[in-house]
Amino acid sequence: MDRVNELAKSKAAVIFTKSSDCMSHSIKSLFYELGASPAVYEIDRDPRGRELEMALQRLGCKPTVPAIFIGGMFVGSAKDVLAAHLTGSLKDMLIAAKAIWF
Template sequence: MDKVQRMARDHGVVIFSKSTCCLSYAVSVLFKDLGVVPYVCQIDHEPDGKEMEKALIRMGVNSSFLFPAVFIGGSLLGSTNEVMSLHLQGSLNQLIQPYISILKSN
């Protein structure tokens, strides 16, 4: 649980995912389109991935919709439904504002 909490705290926008999860990919692309480069942790590539999965459930991630598990500013936001709902309401931009990257185009 410490590793999950540390990752969520140390990175602005974190997506816990599995490499085969298309919804995780879609959420990652959404954040990138909004100007945020999320930290993506594919737990199926982590040696302690099973423990991380259990920690996410203990932290309140719905076990039925485990991936993606999205954290913003160290706090659990939720999964795809929560991210998309906030995006459609126009509230997601407010949450991610501190983490938007300034990209220069030349």
Template sequence: MDTVRRLIGERPVVIFSKSSCCMSHSVKALICNFGANPTVIEVDKLPKGQQEQVETALLQLGCNPSVPAVFIGQQFIGGAAQVISLNVQNKLNELLLKARAIFV
């Protein structure tokens, strides 16, 4: 849990993902298209024990399902549906600017 909180606190955009998850890929591509450079943690590529710790921590933070889990400006935004919804509402850009993940 401490590792997850530390990462979220140190980076403007953190995405917890799985390399085989198409929704995770879509969320990463969407955020990168704004010019942001998110920190991406591929949970399925972590060592087995660490993988379980991260997934448990994400569930404790309210991420259900555990991936994709997007944090912008140290705030849990949600999964793919929430991020896409924010984009449709033209609010994703504003969040990225506020978090200083993008500057234009």
């Protein structure tokens, strides 16, 4: 759990993904389109990936990826981020965390 928290605070926007997950790809693309450059951790390519996945599950990530953190805080999964994007609050969160500037 400590490693997840440490990585989540490593950058203004952090996405835990799996390299073959289509929703992870979609969320990364959304962040890039909004002008953010998130830290992306592909847990299936990390030697300690299983440990990260179990920690994400303990945080309540179901499914475990994509798991999105903004400003060091857990935002949620793809559906949570997409819902925030539709209401406009995702952009506000990214601005507040200084992941994007306007």
